[in-house]
Amino acid sequence: GHFEEHITVKGHQEIEEISEAFNEMTNRLQETEQSRQEFVSNVSHELKTPLTSIKVLADTLLSQEGAPVEMYVEFLEDIRNEIDREDKIINDLLSLVKLNKKEVELNIDKININILIEQILRRLQPLAKKDNIELIFETHREVVAQIDEVKLTLGLTNIIENAIKYNLENGRVKISLDADHKFFYVKIVDSGVGIPKESIDKIFNRFYRVDKARSRETGGTGLGLAIAKNSILMHKGFINVKSKEGEGTTFTLRIPLYN
Ligand code: ADP
Numbered sequence: 503g504h505f506e507e508h509i510t511v512k513g514h515q516e517i518e519e520i521s522e523a524f525n526e527m528t529n530r531l532q533e534t535e536q537s538r539q540e541f542v543s544n545v546s547h548e549l550k551t552p553l554t555s556i557k558v559l560a561d562t563l564l565s566q567e568g569a570p571v572e573m574y575v576e577f578l579e580d581i582r583n584e585i586d587r588e589d590k591i592i593n594d595l596l597s598l599v600k601l602n603k604k605e606v607e608l609n610i611d612k613i614n615i616n617i618l619i620e621q622i623l624r625r626l627q628p629l630a631k632k633d634n635i636e637l638i639f640e641t642h643r644e645v646v647a648q649i650d651e652v653k654l655t656l657g658l659t660n661i662i663e664n665a666i667k668y669n670l671e672n673g674r675v676k677i678s679l680d681a682d683h684k685f686f687y688v689k690i691v692d693s694g695v696g697i698p699k700e701s702i703d704k705i706f707n708r709f710y711r712v713d714k715a716r717s718r719e720t721g722g723t724g725l726g727l728a729i730a731k732n733s734i735l736m737h738k739g740f741i742n743v744k745s746k747e748g749e750g751t752t753f754t755l756r757i758p759l760y761n
Pocket of ligand 1: 660664665666668692694695696697705706709710711712713717718721722723724725726727728751
């Protein structure tokens with residue numbers, strides 16, 4: 503009597519546990535399916551926007567009989583800008599898809615991280631100069647780590663580029679590098695516009711932007727931080743962000759020295 507009852511009860515519990523786990527799994531699958539559908543719909547929208555502009559520009563020009571040559575030039579410049587934008591979205595999408603594939607492996611080399619960061623800063627210097635933003639690199643040590651140079655450069659570039667883009671005129675971006683026996687740490691501190699509290703959890707989401715207009719103005723696709731996060735995660739690293747609106751943002755990265 504007692505023993506059997508105990509078994510029955512336990513059996514019930516187990517079935518309940520299994521059914522709960524199963525429910526959770528289906529929920530997660532549905533969630534994945536939903537986020538997949540959302541992604542496809544976002545991609546279509548983002549890719550269509552420049553095309554719509556291009557069509558309007560071309561149609562307008564074609565409907566103007568005997569338009570002056572200056573108008574042609576102006577419209578063609580706008581069309582070229584929209585094509586550049588489309589190109590950037592496609593390139594970012596390809597980067598993201600490449601970093602998202604399960605079977606993608608890291609191409610590990612022993613890389614001097616000091617030099618890697620200096621190279622990124624050199625490439626971003628012209629962008630910083632436009633708004634007279636000071637780029638500062640601070641470190642007390644030479645860090646050599648086993649990383650995928652292309653993928654880490656992509657991730658770091660996106661984060662530092664944001665620190666410049668979402669900054670104020672005459673602002674600054676400070677990058678610091680440190681390490682212990684297991685990890686190296688990169689900190690990117692900017693004196694920029696900051697991120698509102700309610701947005702901070704969403705900034706790594708694909709296509710999420712706090713300010714669509716500002717992002718667009720600076721050639722943003724809303725994919726930069728999704729790419730950066732994937733790049734860091736692929737290195738079994740960790741990325742953290744702290745921000746205060748109107749004061750600035752700090753990204754902290756922790757990446758294993760040995761991959
Ligand atoms: P985008 O192409 O729009 O820059 P990202 O994925 O790189 O897209 O970033 C998503 C959003 O997060 C940006 O649109 C911006 O609103 C916000 N953001 C990212 N980095 C910063 C930063 N350093 N300071 C303030 N806002 C930022």
